[in-house]
Amino acid sequence: MERTGAQIVWETIVREGIDTVFGYPGGAILPTYDAMPAYPVRHILVRHEQAAAHMAEGWARVTGKVGVCIATSGPGATNLVTGLANAMMDSIPIVAITGQVATNLLGNDAFQETDVTGVTLPITKYNYLVTDIKDLPEAMAEAFYIARTGRPGPVLVDICKDVQNASIDWVYPETLHRPGLHKAPRPEPNAVVAAADLINAARRPVIIAGHGVSMGHAESELLELVERANIPVVSTLLGLGSMPETHPLAMGMGGMHGEAATNHAIQECDVLIAIGMRFDDRVTGRLDQFAPNAKVIHYEMDPSEVGKNVKPTVAVLGDCRVTLAATLQHIQPNNHAEWLATIQNWQSTTREVDIANAEVDELIPPFVMRQLWHSTKGNVTVVTDVGQHQMWEAQYFTHTKPGQLITSGGLGTMGFGVPAAMGAALGNPGHVVWAIVGDGGFQQTLQELATIVQDKIPVKIGIINNGFLGMVRQWQQFFYEKRYAGTPMLSPDYMKLADAYGIPSLRVTTNDQVADAFRQANEHDGPFLVEFRVKEEVNVYPMVAPGAAIGQMIRRPGPAVVQGPSGVQPSW
Amino acid sequence: MKHTVVAWMEDRPGVLTRVTSLFRRRGFNIESLAVGHSETEGISRMTFVVSGDERMVDQAVKQLEKQVDVTRVEDVTNQPAVVRELALVKVRTDAQTRAEVMQIVDIYRAQIVDVALDSLVIQAIGTEDRVDSLVELLSAFGVVEMVRTGRVAMTRGRAQRGLNGQPTSAAVKANGRKMGI
Ligand SMILES: Cc1ncc(C[n+]2csc(CCOP(=O)(O)OP(=O)(O)O)c2C)c(N)n1
Numbered sequence A: 001m002e003r004t005g006a007q008i009v010w011e012t013i014v015r016e017g018i019d020t021v022f023g024y025p026g027g028a029i030l031p032t033y034d035a036m037p038a039y040p041v042r043h044i045l046v047r048h049e050q051a052a053a054h055m056a057e058g059w060a061r062v063t064g065k066v067g068v069c070i071a072t073s074g075p076g077a078t079n080l081v082t083g084l085a086n087a088m089m090d091s092i093p094i095v096a097i098t099g100q101v102a103t104n105l106l107g108n109d110a111f112q113e114t115d116v117t118g119v120t121l122p123i124t125k126y127n128y129l130v131t132d133i134k135d136l137p138e139a140m141a142e143a144f145y146i147a148r149t150g151r152p153g154p155v156l157v158d159i160c161k162d163v164q165n166a167s168i169d170w171v172y173p174e175t176l177h178r179p180g181l182h183k184a185p186r187p188e189p190n191a192v193v194a195a196a197d198l199i200n201a202a203r204r205p206v207i208i209a210g211h212g213v214s215m216g217h218a219e220s221e222l223l224e225l226v227e228r229a230n231i232p233v234v235s236t237l238l239g240l241g242s243m244p245e246t247h248p249l250a251m252g253m254g255g256m257h258g259e260a261a262t263n264h265a266i267q268e269c270d271v272l273i274a275i276g277m278r279f280d281d282r283v284t285g286r287l288d289q290f291a292p293n294a295k296v297i298h299y300e301m302d303p304s305e306v307g308k309n310v311k312p313t314v315a316v317l318g319d320c321r322v323t324l325a326a327t328l329q330h331i332q333p334n335n336h337a338e339w340l341a342t343i344q345n346w347q348s349t350t351r352e353v354d355i356a357n358a359e360v361d362e363l364i365p366p367f368v369m370r371q372l373w374h375s376t377k378g379n380v381t382v383v384t385d386v387g388q389h390q391m392w393e394a395q396y397f398t399h400t401k402p403g404q405l406i407t408s409g410g411l412g413t414m415g416f417g418v419p420a421a422m423g424a425a426l427g428n429p430g431h432v433v434w435a436i437v438g439d440g441g442f443q444q445t446l447q448e449l450a451t452i453v454q455d456k457i458p459v460k461i462g463i464i465n466n467g468f469l470g471m472v473r474q475w476q477q478f479f480y481e482k483r484y485a486g487t488p489m490l491s492p493d494y495m496k497l498a499d500a501y502g503i504p505s506l507r508v509t510t511n512d513q514v515a516d517a518f519r520q521a522n523e524h525d526g527p528f529l530v531e532f533r534v535k536e537e538v539n540v541y542p543m544v545a546p547g548a549a550i551g552q553m554i555r556r557p558g559p560a561v562v563q564g565p566s567g568v569q570p571s572w
Numbered sequence B: 001m002k003h004t005v006v007a008w009m010e011d012r013p014g015v016l017t018r019v020t021s022l023f024r025r026r027g028f029n030i031e032s033l034a035v036g037h038s039e040t041e042g043i044s045r046m047t048f049v050v051s052g053d054e055r056m057v058d059q060a061v062k063q064l065e066k067q068v069d070v071t072r073v074e075d076v077t078n079q080p081a082v083v084r085e086l087a088l089v090k091v092r093t094d095a096q097t098r099a100e101v102m103q104i105v106d107i108y109r110a111q112i113v114d115v116a117l118d119s120l121v122i123q124a125i126g127t128e129d130r131v132d133s134l135v136e137l138l139s140a141f142g143v144v145e146m147v148r149t150g151r152v153a154m155t156r157g158r159a160q161r162g163l164n165g166q167p168t169s170a171a172v173k174a175n176g177r178k179m180g181i
Helices: A005-015 A027-038 A049-063 A081-089 A116-123 A133-148 A161-165 A191-201 A211-215 A219-229 A260-268 A320-328 A337-354 A365-376 A388-396 A417-427 A439-454 A470-479 A494-501 A511-523 B015-025 B054-066 B098-107 B128-139
Strands: A002-004 A020-023 A042-045 A067-071 A094-100 A126-130 A154-160 A167-169 A205-209 A233-235 A250-253 A271-275 A295-300 A314-317 A381-384 A433-438 A460-465 A505-508 A528-533 B002-010 B029-037 B043-051 B070-075 B081-092 B111-115 B119-126 B143-148 B152-155
Touching: A002 A005, A005 A027, A005 A133, A005 A161, A005 A167, A020 A049, A020 A417, A027 A067, A027 A094, A027 A161, A042 A439, A049 A067, A049 A081, A049 A094, A049 A417, A049 A439, A081 A094, A081 A116, A081 A154, A094 A116, A094 A133, A094 A161, A116 A126, A116 A154, A116 B015, A126 A133, A133 A154, A133 A167, A154 A161, A191 A219, A191 A271, A191 A295, A191 A314, A191 A320, A205 A219, A205 A260, A211 A219, A219 A320, A233 A260, A250 A260, A250 A388, A260 A337, A295 A320, A314 A320, A365 A388, A365 A433, A365 A460, A365 A511, A381 A388, A381 A417, A388 A433, A388 A460, A388 A470, A417 A433, A417 A439, A433 A439, A439 A460, A439 A494, A460 A511, A494 A505, A494 A528, A505 A511, A511 A528, B002 B015, B002 B054, B002 B152, B015 B029, B015 B054, B043 B054, B054 B070, B081 B128, B098 B111, B098 B119, B098 B128, B119 B128, B128 B143
Parallel strands: A020 A042, A020 A067, A067 A094, A094 A154, A126 A154, A205 A233, A205 A271, A233 A250, A271 A295, A295 A314, A381 A433, A433 A460, A460 A528, A505 A528
Antiparallel strands: A002 A167, B002 B043, B002 B070, B029 B043, B081 B119, B081 B143, B081 B152, B111 B119
C-alpha cells in the first residue's frame, strides 16, 4: 500500500491498539497532524508537552499498552524531556513522536532545530532519527516493540518533516531484525534451587517487593510464597499494592519514610528476598549498613540491576512470575513464629508514635489520605505528585491491589500528578481517578485544567495546600535549622481558579468536612477540585536522614501526638 | 585491575555516541577504545580497556549488554587471547643516532615505515607492555609525535561459539521475532 510517512505513523499506532494519544502540534510535525483525522485515534491537545508525556505514562500504566505523546521539533521536543526521564526511571512504556526539520536543513541550526536524539539519548531506552522514508516502517514498529518488551521504557522517534511527506509502498514489518534484542541472559545455574535453599533455611526472612512484581503480574506467586513460608513483605513505593496491605504479613513501605518496624525488620533479617526492585537509595539508605546480616536473593529481569547497588548471594534472572513459580516448587512450609513475634513487638512499640492523631483539631494530611481510602473503599486510582503528600499517601492509604497508586518514583517529578491522572482517567473510563497533589506540584502543571475541560476528562483533583514546598521545608526544618529559604509558597484562590475553568470545587478547612467533600466529588459526574487547607508545618515520620542507615530514623518527637492502635492502620 | 572487553554492535548512526555517553555517565574508567569492522557486515567490533574494581567492570559489561544496538559483550581478560596494540612513533634522529634507533627497532621487531633527514617513523605492534617499553627507550632520542590504537583483542581457538552460550554475531544477524502485539 502506498503510504506517506505521516500515514505510517498512524498505521503503526492503530496496529498497536492505541486509541488515544497526547500531543501538541507545530511546523515540523504538521504533516503527521494533517494525516491524523483519517484514523480512529483520539488526540488530546495538552497545554504543555511535558504534560503530554506524563499523560501517556498515566495512560500506559492503566491500559498496559504503550502510551504515545507527540510534539514538534525544537522546543516541543525539549518540553518532553522531563516526562521521558520519568518514564525511563520508572520503566513505563511510552513512545514519543517528534517532528524534526527537513533533512536538507539538518545540522544547519535551522529554525527550531534541536538535536533531539542527542538530548534524549541518556533518558530513553532507545531513540531514532529518521532521515529516509525507507527506514520509517521499521523504526515505528520497533519503537513500540522495544518500549513494551523486556524491561519497558520510553522510545523516541524523531522524524524529519520531508520524511513525513514522502511516500513508500508500505507493509507492516512483521519480523524484527535487531540482533541486539533478546540476548540470552548469562545463565545462573541452579539459581532457583539455591534461592529456595536459602529461603527454606532462613530464620528471619524478609521480602522486598518492587515495581517488577506488578509489571510481571506475579502477585499471586508472591502471595503463595508469603503464605506458605510466612515471610513478612516490605514494599517499595512503586511496589505498593502488589501485596494487599490488609494482609497480616504486609508491612507497608520501607526506606526513607518506611515505618520504623518495617525498617527494623529489613535491618535485622538474615535472608532478604528482593523481587523486581533495584535497591534505590531511597529504599536502602546508607548502603554499607543496609541489611548488614542478610544474605540477599535478587529476583530481577534486568541483569544490569544485579550487583549494581547490592551484591546478591543468589541472583535469579528473568521474569519474576516464572522464576517465583519455579522457586515455589522447592519451598517448604514454615511459620517463623519467633521472627513474626519480634516484628509484631516492634510494630506495637514503634507504629503508634509515628502516626499522627486525628483527634488533633487541625486538619492534617494523613487524615485526608485515610478518608480518601474510606470514601472509595479503595476502589480508586490515586495519582500523586511528589512531596510530603506522596509519602502520606503511601503510608495512610491501604493499598490492596496494583494500579491503585500511580506515582513518580525514581525521578520524583513534581508536576506529574495532574497530567498522569488525566491519562489514567482516559485509559480507564468509568473508574474514579484522584490526583492528589501539593500546592507546589499542582502549580507546575495546572495549565492542564483547560485540557480537562476541553476533553471532558473526569479526573478529581485534591490539592493538599500547606503553604509550603512541604517536603523541602521539612528538610530545612531538620537539617538547616528551619531556615525556610525559597519554600513558603503563595497559592491563588483555588476555587476561583477552578471556577475560571468551569470546574466545580470545594474548600475543606476542618476534619469534619473531609468525608463529605470526597463524597460530593466522587458523586459528581465529571472533573472536580477540592482544596484541603491543611496544617502548615506537619512532618512525615519516620524519616531516615539522607546518608544514614535505615534503622536510624528521626521519629516523631514525644510526647506522641498520637493514639492510633498499634500494629494496625489507625481507626480513622 | 584492568579488563579487556570486546563488544559487538550494530553499525548504526549514533552507536558510538551511545556507548561513550554510557561510559561517561556511569563513570567508567575507560583507558582505551578501538572500533572497526567485524567479520559480519553491519556489525562493528569494539575492544576497550576498563580499569576499576570488580563491580565497575561487571557494570560496564552489563550496561553495554543492555544496549539495543549491542549484540554481544565478552570480557576476555582471563581467557587465552591475542591482545595487541599498534603504535606509530616519530623519533628525532640524526646521522649519529639513526643507527642506534634502528638497532632498538630491530630488537623489538618493530618496523621503520618512514625515513626523513631528521626523523624516523616507527611502527610497533605488540602487547601494551612491549609497546610501552619500546616507547620508553625511544623517548631518550626525542619522540616528536605518537599515536597508539589502544588494545584490540581476539580469543584463541574456539571456531564457533561465544562465551556464555551466546551465539556469535554472525548467527544472530536476524532474530526474526514477531514484532506486532
Ligand atoms: C520538578 C521538581 N522540582 C523540584 C523538586 C524538589 N522537591 C521535592 S518535594 C518538593 C516540595 C513539594 O511541595 P508540594 O508540591 O507543595 O508538596 P508537599 O511536599 O507540600 O506535599 C520539591 C520542591 C522536585 N521533586 N521536582
